[in-house]
Amino acid sequence: MISSKNFYLNFKKLTSSVGKFVKLPLIPRIKCLISFHQNRHRLLDWYTQLLSRSRTQTIVVHRLGAPRIVVIANPENVEYILKTNFVNFPKGRPFTDLLGDFLGLGIFNVDGEKWIIQRKLASHEFSAKSLREFVVKVLEGEVETRLIPILQNAAENDAILDMQEVLKRFGFDTICKVALGTDPFCLDLSRPAPPLAVAFDSASEKSAMRGVAPVSAVWRSKRALNVGSEKDLKDAVDIVHGCVDEIIRAKTEEIKNGSGGGDLLSRFLEAGMDGEMVRDMVISFLMAGRDTTSAALTWLFWLFTGHREIEKQVLKEITSCQISKEKLAFQDLKEMNFIKACLCECMRLYPPVAWDSKHAASDDVLPDGTPVYRGDRVTYFPYGMGRMEELWGEDRFEFKPERWFHEDGFLKSVSPFKFPVFQAGPRVCLGKEMAFIQMKYVVASVLSRFEFLPVRQDKPIFVPLLTAHMAGGFPVRVRPRVQ
16 A cells, blocks of 8 residues: 555656557656545556556656656556566565564565475465365354354344355355365354454454555564554454464374374365464465455445346356256356456455565566566556447446357457456465355355345445455345245
8 A cells, every 4th residue: 555655656758659659648756645645545547547648558656765666557567577487586575674573484475495395286286186175074064153143133024144254254264164174163153253354354354554664663662662553453363373283283193193184284184284384374374365355345345236137147057057956066167258257357346355465586678678676566457447448349348247158159268467356376366265255155155045135226346455355344144045
């Protein structure tokens, strides 16, 4: 995130590179600062507007006393930093410092050899058929014994539910079972939120706050003094680490006694991982799988409330897949292509992670001619990319799942550099297929039984933190589906 206190936009840079960028007015820097201040509450859309006016969908942001930020919504540039010259664009120290206290040496917060080791191990486990079957089994239990009863109770009592909160709790239960082999009972609304879930929320929020500090010295000073938000972060991280360490100790004893499970933690321990690395690794997977799927599902259910004809098409697909079957199997979920198209279209418009950054290890030049200097932050921007007319056409702001199909009815294979919601290249999300399976399972199980009626009629506000969410939640009334 960028603060008006120490950032300014140098629009001259947008007119450089021999006319490759749109000819924007040469606004004095003070006017740029004023413009930034005026748009600080809508940076996503403001950046999107600037990018859409650039011939190459690239802008350069200059910060007072800090390296530049190069923001890209150009698939060729995205492919270059995520794949072609991957080694020159690591996450970098500025990024890993932000999440270092929380995620430590986990796979999503390291570069180089530490990343390679964890990636190889995780890649092997995520490709295992046994893990896919384990995930479906977890989903079946969580949906049928917790999620559906909550929705049924709300329908019977005409209660208002915040579906964002319900799905968030569902996501935390599910990822804890899959990653740790433990049940936090977060979706049991009769219980108080478990300490691990509360601390995880706090640690995520406070880590995100580091990114919006005017300069890094602000949060670093607070950390050194152990005051304010940094004290809260340290306390939350201590709880998260303590809870996960205890789970690891218990799981290690289970494995010694021959009773390990199919969860990721058991698999990592059985592969010989131990110590802080295995703790940090599973915490990284908790972070990655906790709010991303729930965020996508929240926005998709909201979109369905305004597109009932599309919802009917989804119901038709669910019915065709469930004929003469009591429950959904992995193969059924794989064949739900229209639901997958709906999910992709939803994440195009409302990506769970609105932007992500790398840091140049050495001077470079992007494919569109933009110079990049050592230490520059290069940010690829899924939110803005989903709104580029050059990529998606004049109807880019519309929710149209059919854009993901060929005329013959087969799903299109869209370049991950055009649609980088799951990253791309060597760091492409290992849990991508698992995420689709989870989201399809929830959509099919819920929509076949219930209809949501939004309490608010205004368009929700998209808020980008570590994971994007819907401001104010998604309050709904639940109605049984009329068969």
